[in-house]
Amino acid sequence: MSLLRVENVTKRFGGITANQDVSFQMGAGQIVGLIGPNGAGKTTMFNCIAGYAPPTSGDIWLNDKKISGYSPEQCARAGIGRTFQVARTFTSMTALENVMVGAFLINRHVATARKSAAELLDFVNLGQFKDKHAGSMTISEQRRLAVARALAVKPKLLLMDEVMAGLNPTEVKETVEVVLKIREQGISCLIVEHVLEGIMPIADAIVVLDYGKKIADGKPAEVSNDPKVIAAYLGDE
Ligand SMILES: Nc1ncnc2c1ncn2[C@@H]1O[C@H](COP(=O)(O)OP(=O)(O)OP(=O)(O)O)[C@@H](O)[C@H]1O
Ligand SMILES: [Mg+2]
Incomplete structure (x- = not known):
């Protein structure tokens, strides 16, 4: 059974569609990276999962419990911890x-x-x-x-939003070691990160968002060779 299941999640802010029909799953004990160019909808997805901004449509499940619609406090008690990008x-x-x-x-x-x-x-x-x-x-x-x-x-699931941004290589390494220690405690980690050299080597899977949509989902090596992913990142330069 999946620990986290995101099913067809759409999140709109007025005319802006920050997440569009996004589905992905992660298993217990996994480290999963959620990546994508600026404005792709990564933080919005975290806000949907952690109860800060409920999805406009779609559902989110933690184990067998439907948590979409829960408040941040209810999500925390259900087993979701998070850090904030800001x-x-x-x-x-x-x-x-x-x-x-x-x-x-x-x-x-x-x-x-x-x-x-x-x-x-x-x-x-x-x-x-x-x-x-x-x-x-x-x-x-x-x-x-x-x-x-x-x-x-x-938490059972820890969401980390760009905890490696702006760190030097030694500090990135130190943070990666902490992430691995967290997973050793049985806590699953979903990590939004632009520092790909931090997340790629330790992730079991990578989910890629671009303009609110999921464009790839798979092992780090597959995803980093995916032409759609390369194009999304080059378009961001
Ligand atoms: N509360 C909000 N009201 C209106 N628009 C929003 C709100 N939150 C996010 N957006 C818009 O949704 C889109 C996705 O934003 P989001 O912050 O989720 O992207 P991101 O992938 O986390 O980007 P970054 O890598 O720069 O942090 C952007 O166009 C953003 O302007
Ligand atoms: Mg963000």
Whole structure:
């Protein structure tokens, strides 16, 4: 059985069709990349899956539960964690407090939230920055902080929106290692990324969107040799 099933999802904003009849599936334990040129509809798809912007039509299933139409909180409780392309870090709060905000989505108990937040900071290699203000951390550290916050809802499926953008090669490698560690915990990862050298080597499958439509879906090697995908990216240059 698939962990996530996106069925014929269309999302319109007035006259703009950001996602058009998109279907794809991913299995438990997989890392799947969702790629495509700017404006292809990747973040919109994340917003549909995580309850931030329900599809105009079509359905989304997590295991055997239909989650399209759920609120963000309901999606989080159903097992979906996410990061945001535009960082929603609370810069004047400490790293620990930022992760606790995520933990409070599923548990109101302060001591429990604090304990799980501290463990998650260790997990993303930010343990030493627990009491540091998030605003004074590097971009790379802030992205991993966002990952820790998304993990605080104890997701089955983690959506990461461009967590490698703007990172140097060492930082990309560090982030890739964290993604692999997340998968080792049994958490599936759906990753929107323009940094293809980060996602291609670790993905089980790649889904490609262009102008809101799915144009390819398959193993990284197949997809990167697909003439439709090459044309979409060259058109974007
Ligand atoms: N809330 C909104 N209202 C109106 N139009 C929107 C809204 N959100 C997204 N769009 C439009 O939908 C299309 C897809 O946008 P989306 O942000 O999903 O693309 P993307 O693939 O994430 O792009 P990028 O790689 O630049 O982040 C764009 O044309 C965008 O302007
Ligand atoms: Mg986006």
